Amino acid sequence: MTYSPNPYVNAPITPPRPRMFGSTLARVVWTLVPVLSLGLLAAVPLVAAAVKGVIKPWLAGVYVAVEVAVLIFATAVSGNDPQNWTGLLLVLLLLISATHTALLDSERIRIGK
Secondary structure (H helix, E strand, O other): OOOOOOOOOOOOOOOOOOOOOOOHHHHHHHHHHHHHOOOOOOOHHHHHHHHHOOOOHHHHHHHHHHHHHHHHHHHHHOOOOOOOOHHHHHHHHHHHHHHHHHOOOOOOOOOOO
């Protein structure tokens, strides 16, 4: 009986998943992009993450589509109505996009990675 070495010992190690943020400052700056732009640039951090390979491109596409739909809806419905809730919709877009941007490098979240 001859000894054959394990083929996995010399196999190349798969590269780790690319990181979106190089430092805490980068995480803060990218998280502030949707906040400081008042939601107009909500999808930009996710598109940048898709270009870097951090997330799958379909997730960034969904984010762009939702942002465009929310902005079109908010523009079409806005008016002088005191019961108008489009501002709430824009604030929710802003908060959700900032939260998702902050969680881009989280290892616990696997959806779209």
